[in-house]
Amino acid sequence: MTVDTGSTAIADPFSSNAGATEVTGGEAIARELLRIADTRDEVVLVSPDVGLSPLSAAFVDRHPNRYFDVGIAENNAISVAAGLAASGLIPYVVGMSAFTALKCAEQIRTDLAYTRMRVRLIAAWGGMDMGYFGTSHLALEDLAVTRAIPGLAVASVADDAAASAVLGSTVDLDGPLYLRIGPTGHAPVYPADFSVPAQGWTEFGQGSDITILAHGLGTGIAVTAAKELAAAGIGVTVIDVIYLAPFDEKIVERALSRNERILVVEEHLSIGGLGSLVSEVLTRRRLRAAFAAISLPATDLATALPHHLRERYNLTPAGVVNKVKELIAER
């Protein structure tokens, strides 16, 4: 007989879904990771104390001898993975984006990228997912750092189906991968059987008033906003940039082929993410564009549950709708 104490245990201690009605999420990713492990016995998992979260618990349960928890020692996790990879195994490292990308930037660069080790970094609980915990747990610079590591593939996915697709298609990638996954349990953008096109990006809509370039959380927001904007007679194309590195510059050409208005929407600092990447391309290729971005400002950021933070910083469909209308009104 159990007594209802009124407490709520949360399966994923780092879940950003606290307070939401749906507390499961990431199942597709967990399933894909398990499928990969089941079919390839070189696949192993390393984690700095977060391997038993729902993302990888099933892997650990079924293949305990292929799971190596290093405790809260992220630097060790990366270099241990390097040693495993150098010995013919294919390691996946599940970790928090902030600590994977920032604390371990050097290990990633020197032990994984320079050496071309086949290690797959699943960077979870990133962006503002852990904003409730405070600014220490934000990961808003990870793309600025990882983009600057030549040889490291960098992907940011809009939903679980896209995450699974990237995981499934990169098992044998000849080099390391940084995969930024979004908050689990978010509204899906892709069908369950989605596979990543060879070019590394997808396009939603054919609108020619503005192109939104987005990744991760930004894509879902933009796709939702585009529907509302269409109803208001504003034509929007959304390009989901799945791979930031290598980056297909045709994305920019495609955007500009319709209209010079480009809006980048990303849950990343205004410095160094997709916005910067697009700006680099525009400038280097001397392309004319009316560029704008919704991203996090380079100032002190607030602390709150993620959905409150996203409202504050306009990372919502309403935020995108307002911004687009503002940009259209400029000309």
Next chain:
Amino acid sequence: MTVASPTGVSGEVLDRRRSVDAAELERRANWIRLEVIRLIGRAGLGHYSSTFSCAELLSVLYYHTLRLAPSEPQWPDRDRFVLGKGHVAVGLWPILADLGYFPEGWLDTFGSIDAPLTDHPNMRTAPGIDFSSGALGHNLSVGIGMALAARLRGSDYRTVVLTGDGELHEGQVWEAAMAASHYGLGSLVAIVDANGSCADGPTSSVMNIEPIADRFRAFGWNAIEIDGHDVGAVMVALDGLPDPGSRTPTCIVARTLKGKGVSFMESNPRDWHLGFLGPQDRDQAEREIRSKES
């Protein structure tokens, strides 16, 4: 000696505990020192003194202890050697050339742009290098990964990591030390080239790391201390390594002298961490090293 190996290496396998006497290994160590002087002489810049402190260690490891297959640098059952103190790669190059990992002619281009043999080891360009190094503190972790892989794959290869003593300042070394005993990695060996000197001065004054052996023991390792220049002692220590399937990692603290073999380097370790020997100094250095040969 050619032996039939479990995975069918077509070329020669250099066994563990190869039959060779201490005097020969001592000669090898001095040969390594002379080769280091020769290579750096061509390149124009190098890490003499850190390499001289581990010449005996390298000699015993490569000419007696490690199970190797130079004709197949990727042979899965080879013993791994990871040069944590990557700045002494110049000491490895003559050994690897001599054993046949690559042509002797490669030594002539050491240090020049685009050369495969560099000041720190690059696994992508130099056969025989099990992992790139240079960033101090990473390689014991890398060794953990290699030792875990050995267990998973059912291989009895050993993983030997050579670190500096200053390198023990790096926190990541202790993350790895923790993991090694947690995972019971009896196939893992850390050799600390304790030459007592780091860039800012004597290691114990800059940031004390003593007692080294006790610290490793506290982390769950077996630790022994030896005179790192006594070839006989090095052989005994390496011959006595536990079975790779055992559950306790081993740390060998090798007490050494930075610049060993050259008097003016021994007395000025800081000055000779990175440098270049001018003609007179070079003559003297070579004479002193050669005078050790009986």
